[in-house]
Amino acid sequence: MKLPENVFILNENSLPDTTDADPNGKVMVFRKDMGWSVIEQGNAEIFLKNLKFTHWTYTPDRPHD
Numbered sequence: 001m002k003l004p005e006n007v008f009i010l011n012e013n014s015l016p017d018t019t020d021a022d023p024n025g026k027v028m029v030f031r032k033d034m035g036w037s038v039i040e041q042g043n044a045e046i047f048l049k050n051l052k053f054t055h056w057t058y059t060p061d062r063p064h065d
Contacts, residue, residue, distance in 0.1 A: 003055070010056045015044045022059040030055040 007030075008014050016027045021041035028036045029044065031053045038059060039047055047053040 007055055007057045010044065010048050010053055012045075012048070014056075015048070016041050016056050020056075020058060022062070026059050028057050028059055029053040030057075 003009070008016075010029060018025075018041060021027055025041050026038050027041045027044065028038050029047045030036050031051070037053075044056060
């Protein structure tokens with residue numbers, strides 16, 4: 001299955017780092033039954049291991065920047 005541009009598999013080898021986060025330190029993570037959620041970048045491992053999220057991406061650009 002081909003993923004859309006800028007959507008990444010969330011796994012231990014592909015965790016978002018601080019350079020992937022927006023100015024507020026956020027990224028988005030995905031789980032099929034919940035859709036997209038905005039989280040603190042530093043919590044990505046918890047969302048992977050404990051909450052079983054499967055993908056991550058960048059937050060969209062802020063509308064007033």
